[in-house]
Amino acid sequence: MENLQGYLCMVLAACILHFKRALGLLVLTLIGIFFYVWDWLIAKYEAKIVERFAVHGGFFRRKLSLFKIPLFVAALVFIILWLSLDTAKQGTNQLISFVGLLLFIVFLFIFSKYPGKVNWRTVFWGLGLQFIFGLFILRTEAGLTAFKWLGKQVEIFLNYTDAGSRFLFGDAYTNHFFAFKVLPIVIFFSAVISILYYLGFIQWLILKIGWIMQISMDTTPTESLVAAGNIFIGQVESPLLIQPYMVDLTRSEIHSVMTSGFSTIAGSVLGAYISFGVSPAHLLTASVMSAPASLAVAKLFWPETETPKITVRSNLKLDKSEAKNIIEAACLGAFTSIGLVANIAVNLIAFLALLTFLNAALSWLGNMFDEPGLSFELICSYIFMPIAFIMGVDWNDSFMVAELLGVKTFFNEFVAYRRLSVLIARRAEGKLEYVDGIKQYLSIRSETIVTYALCGFANFGSIGIVIGGLTSLAPSRLHDIAGVSVRALISGTVASFLTACVAARLSLIPWRST
Secondary structure (H helix, E strand, C coil): CHHHHHHHHHHHHHHHHCHHHHHHHHHHHHHHHHHHHHHHHHHHHHHHHHHHHCCCCHHHHHHHHHHHHHHHHHHHHHHHHHHHHHHHHHCHHHHHHHHHHHHHHHHHHHCCCCHHHCCHHHHHHHHHHHHHHHHHHHHCHHHHHHHHHHHHHHHHHHCCHHHHHHHHHCHHHHHHHHHHHHHHHHHHHHHHHHHHHHHCHHHHHHHHHHHHHHHHHCCCHHHHHHHHHCCCCCCCCHHHHHHHHHHHCCHHHHHHHHHHHHHCCCHHHHHHHHHHCCCHHHHHHHHHHHHHHHHHHHHHHCCCCCCCCCCCHHHCCCCCCCCCCHHHHHHHHHHHHHHHHHHHHHHHHHHHHHHHHHHHHHHHHHHCCCCCCCCHHHHHHHHHHHHHHHCCCCHHHHHHHHHHHHHHHHCCHHHHHHHHHHHHHHHHCCCCCEECCEECCCCHHHHHHHHHHCCCCCCHHHHHHHHHHHHHHCHHHHHHHHHHHHHHHHHHHHHHHHHHHHHHHHCCCCCCCC
């Protein structure tokens, strides 16, 4: 208690001496107090909350029928009024992204595994949480300022990697930007995540986010924890949080676990994308918004038809780090990243080589029909162009955005973000060029939308990685894991597209900004 009093006195003294400099410390202190009160309340009232509102909670299911129609009508009226007023203020073009969101939901429902078994509470709450997060971050001054500040701090923090790169490779390390600038960031961030995991901070935060999604969305503790974990850790690492329970998951839960992995990115590679020049604020926002969206999409595309075995959060225990101290935790994080860095490097070499070969083969084939410009990117542009447009991308930009979506889906998001960074740099430098009547840059709005759409591991190469990772945790479930993988890939892709639609609908960036 004396230590706490001393700390609070220090914070108070810092605020009195120089409030602006002490603002960050004050905010962190208030957040700490908030979560302390949170833990106290949850410890005292958790049983009642779970009984009333959690999975299979009796109270909510008994009372829902009484309020279902009034709540639905109220929600519908609110949406219509909000769309009317906001569209009049922002312009009718933003309606396209809302229509796109509805079309994606209709698509998922039509091709759902069990359309008659959909739990619409999960779907609506998932999309609602996504919308609330987006509204706070993109439409409020506090949210915009907070995430811009947070993104800037992350960017500054990741730049400390340069000290190690400069020492090891010399002052000219940036001449090999990707190898000596980008990949070392993955190593550094992996070490930091490992330290936070050792301290218990990651588990503590994951449990809180997962608990919120479980209570509000009517999802099981296992799939909620994995969805929360995917905000911070990768699609292979997050299922380790529920390793003891993998053999008991239903097929719908396995589908949710895989969808969550496909629709988000790992914290360890977040820094790499930021180093490309992609907005850190938008990447952080996309990671947060896609978590509830992944559960909503997963439960719409593959509804639960079995009885989950794990239905109470207290049954779950998250493993602690194997490290004995912080130094060992940092070393383990760095060692673990070796495989990830090697995987990124060899995949980029292989995929870029394959893409170049494929384009050469298509060009050779196209020459026979007087179409020497035929390429994989061109084919992807025509396939994904309507999807890019309904997400809210300007029609003049949809061709290039579609190319990025295709590259991300059939190769990987690293290649797509690297190409996006070139377009961002081109616009920032004022190189607003046209070649054969086709724009060679994107508007700021289109850059923003595609940043959200690309923010996920949903590509065909990831299927094998996820199947291998989950099968190693539950070998007896290989058949079920492989059986849901393709649907999970589609779900993860659509979840990222939904996040892009919400961002496009709520973003205040002008439609034709350059």
